Amino acid sequence: MQNKFAFVVFLLIGMATTAQNELKGTITSKQTGTPIMGTVYIPQLEKGTAADFDGNYTLKNIPDGNYTIIFSYLGYSTVSLKLNFIGNNIFTEDMQMVESAVEMEEVIVSTPFHKLQSENVMKVERVSTSELNSAGAVTLADGIKNIPGVDIISTGEGIGKPVIRGLSSNRVLTYTQGVRLENQQFGDEHGLGINEAGVESVEVIKGPASLLYGSDALGGVLYLNPEKFAPFNETHGDISSSYFSNTLGTSTNLGVKTSGKKLKFLSRGSYSSFSDYKTGADYRVTNSRFNEKDFKTGIQYLGTKFKSTVRYNYNRSNIGIADEIGEQTKSTKLELPFQEIDNHILSLDNTLFLKNSSLDLKMGYLFNDRREFEDDPTLAALRMQLTTFNYDLKYNLPDFGKFETIVGLQGMFQNNKNKGEEILIPDANTTDVGILATSHYHLEKLDLQAGVRFDSRKIKSEAARSIEDSDYIPALDKTFTSFTAALGGKVDLSELTSVRLNFASGFRAPNLAELTSNGIHEGTNRYERGNYNLNNEQNFQTDLSLEYRNEHLEFFVNGFYNAVKNYIFISPTNEIIDDTPVYDYLQDDAKLYGGEMGFHLHPHPLDWLHFESSFETVTGKLQNDDYLPLIPANSIQNTFRVEFEDGKTRKKSSAFITLKNIFDQTNISDFETRTGGYSLLSAGVESSFKIDKFLLKVGLNGTNLTDKKYVAHLSRFKPEGIFNIGRSVNFSLKLEF
Structure with missing residues (x-):
């Protein structure tokens, strides 16, 4: 073979x-x-x-x-x-x-035909990591929560999980280095494991993307674009450092890259360390400290008939597990309990150029080693090792008139092993195979895109614990299959106005935790019981967007309705086992609906002046009209920003002030409590200076400037009444050469 x-x-x-x-x-x-x-x-x-x-x-x-x-x-x-x-x-x-006066458009990478946003049938949010950092983001997850329609489930400052229009965990797929990220996403206390250093931009697909990515993309995709290689025959380097006053945190990274005629190379390393964060109530959250080491490198060959890119990322995250307010200290040394996580990502991206077509093959090898130390800092009570190999083969057919067509084969082989005494999910193998076809039809004022896909996922697990034990987990051998499809169109009603309408279906096979759990999950303080009989989640979403732009104003409004069949959720029972409340995994039909709207004012000829405003809302309900858990509160964000291109020495300067209002969240599930509304004020300035062959960037920003006492609805510290982070003044310095 x-x-x-x-x-x-x-x-x-x-x-x-x-x-x-x-x-x-x-x-x-x-x-x-x-x-x-x-x-x-x-x-x-x-x-x-x-x-x-x-x-x-x-x-x-x-x-x-x-x-x-x-x-x-x-x-x-x-x-x-x-x-x-x-x-x-x-x-x-x-x-x-x-x-x-409109800002430069970028090519959208997460969609199959690499179009500009104005040409794309599907609306995709895109933001650079430099913009996130300028706004005071502590981590990559912390930054993405300011993208309209996106939020995070947070565990202090060290852990954040993306939420897209009310869907999270295994319903949101993350891609990095062009391959799907697999790092035990089922756990609420399991973060991304990706450092923002070496990530150039973030793209967010808000809605079912199973056609492009298969299972787990039912709610959307977070696509992380790695930094580009240096232009031909150039060598560049940079070093940067940031300080965060609230956590006494520091973050430093250094990168170099060079490019020849056919070969390109880059490398980047970073280190971050943070102490316990201080709330607006003037206390520090004990053991919320964390530190992170990250290394990324890559090499690319570009010939006349072949392009090949190899990238590697190693990330070590050490994260304290906070559960109560104890000793007040500014130490960065981890205390028990804490997590220690190693994440290895090796990706290979090959493109073979044919006469009027191309063949793309992406392969990824990922190894996630997750350890949790409870009583002994040298012996992990919980240790899970996840090994994943995935592949993505696509053939870009020769254009047929106005048609562009792609056919593809995707798959994944995955193995989970337990090495510690505690078991959350059993040892298991997962095998995915999917085939797809999609076409894009382009006219001057009309773009259409359609596609179909078939997937199969096989999960085979071993039995765990003794059959005589009450928390015995039997062996599992199940196969889940699904057809998905998508149809969308973009119409330019005029030179200034366009409409996008998309219909898409998606699916998600139940994960191991939902199928096999039988025991206490310390991270959630619940006794969780899985359900062997769970079926695929299957959804159908309608998405409508209207955009208007002229030289003074950009306006958008997006609305969606998402019907989910066999939505999987965890529900409390009246039982208590080992002094811990019991929760069961159940299924019922659900619906989510809402949208985002906003505008960007940049009056010409005052192109340096910007005022941006956005509003987002989402509601999630089960078939019986009970509200779904972990649905973000409605919010409105207003930003006033100025930007100047100054001249020979001071090349660029900018300043902003942002007020984000989060409303009361009273639409809550059976085991949630309402969350009061609050307002967060942030501001910052940034300038860059050209000094000989060097470019120096200096930034100063502040978040939660009023030192507001608040609890975010999606904070996992909410049940303990622990507040979110208070005021932080942050300083950054970057030298490019």
């Missing part, structure tokens, strides 16, 4: 052309005709260049193929066009760009 596979690969390589094409031209302003030092970028190749002072650009060594070319420059509308390169030719494309 392996020999046959190798023969097919070499046959395809032999079919690939050895041609080297070249793209050149000039970039000018359509209004004035003056040259523009714009950027030219080919997303499929991760290859780009910048025009010179006269607006001239040249991009060499382009393989044969049909590629999207992106022209962008600050203050001008981003332009996307497709060119077919063939036959070792020189292609000329002179671009006239139109001035615009």
Whole structure:
């Protein structure tokens, strides 16, 4: 079988052309005709260049193929066009760009056809990690909660789990380095395990994405884009450090990258350490301290017929487990109990360029070693080792008229092993296989996209504990299958107004905890009993969005209705086992509905002035009209921001002030309590200075500036009445060279 596979690969390589094409031209302003030092970028190749002072650009060594070319420059509308390169030719494309007060568009990577947001059928939220850090985010999870429609289930400052429109845990899939992240997402106290250093941007798909990603993408996808390699024949480096006054925390990272004609390399390391956070009630939450080490590296080869990228990420997180207020200290040394988590991610991304098509193969190897120390700092009471291999093979067919089509095969092999005395889930193997096909149809004012998919997931677990024990877990051998589909369209009603309408189905196979749990889960203070007879969760969501933009104003409104069949939830019983309340996993149909709306005012010619406002709401109910748990409260956020491009020495400056109002959450499940509303004020300034060949960035920001005492509805410390973090003044310094 392996020999046959190798023969097919070499046959395809032999079919690939050895041609080297070249793209050149000039970039000018359509209004004035003056040259523009714009950027030219080919997303499929991760290859780009910048025009010179006269607006001239040249991009060499382009393989044969049909590629999207992106022209962008600050203050001008981003332009996307497709060119077919063939036959070792020189292609000329002179671009006239139109001035615009709208911020530059980026290519959306999480959707299959790599479109600009304005061309995408599916609305995807995208934000850079530099923006999150400028707003005072302590961790990556802490930053994403400010994206409309996104929140986090938090356990202090060290652990945050994404929530997209009311769905979380195994209903939200995270992708990093182009592969799905697997790190025991079933646990509320299990965080992302990804450091923001070396992550360039975050994309959020809000809604079923099972067509693209399979099981566990029923609620949406959090897609983390790694930092880009250096441009051709350039070497860059940077070092940065941040200080957070509330936790006396520090975070430092160092990165270098270099690029030659065909080979590119990058490497980045970071270290963070935080003491117990201080609440607005003037006490510190004992043992909420944590520290994190992170290392990322990558190498890329780009030839005329083949592109290959290898990336590796190692993350060690040490997180204190806080459960009550005790000794008040500023120490960063962990106390019992605490978690120690190692996360290894190795990814390989290969693209074979054919004449008018391409073959993409992504593979990932992940190893998650999760340890929990309770009484002895040298002996883990709980230790779970999760090994995952996943693959994603896609063939981009030659364009047929206005149609772009992709067919694909995806899969995963996963093994869970217990090495400690405590068992939350049994030893098990999980095998996924999925096939898909999707097409995009493009006209001048209309884009349509549709696709279908079939998946199979097999879960086989071993028995755990003795059959005579009351907490015995029997062996499991089950297979779950599902068909999913999606249909969407984007229509430009006018030059300024567009509408998106999407229909999508998704599914999620029950996880091991839901199927097999039988014992006390210390992290949640519950005795949890799984249900062997659980079925797939299956949902169907309708999503409608309206967008309007001119040179002064951008406005959007998104609405969704999500019907979930066989929604799995945990429900309290009247039983007590070992002085712990018993909860059972049950199923019922559910519905979630709501949306987001907002505007961005940037009055021309005062392009430096920005006012942004957004509102988000979601309601979740079971079929009997009982409310679902862990649904975020409604909120409204207003931001006033100024940005200046200053000149020769001070290159760029910005300042912001944000007020976020979170409303009362009274729509609660049977085992939740209402949460009062509160307001959080934050502000910050940032400037960058050009000093010889160095760029120095200095930032100062503050969060919860009024030192408000509050408890977030999705805080896992809420049952103990422990407040969230109080005022923090943060300082950052970054040197690029």
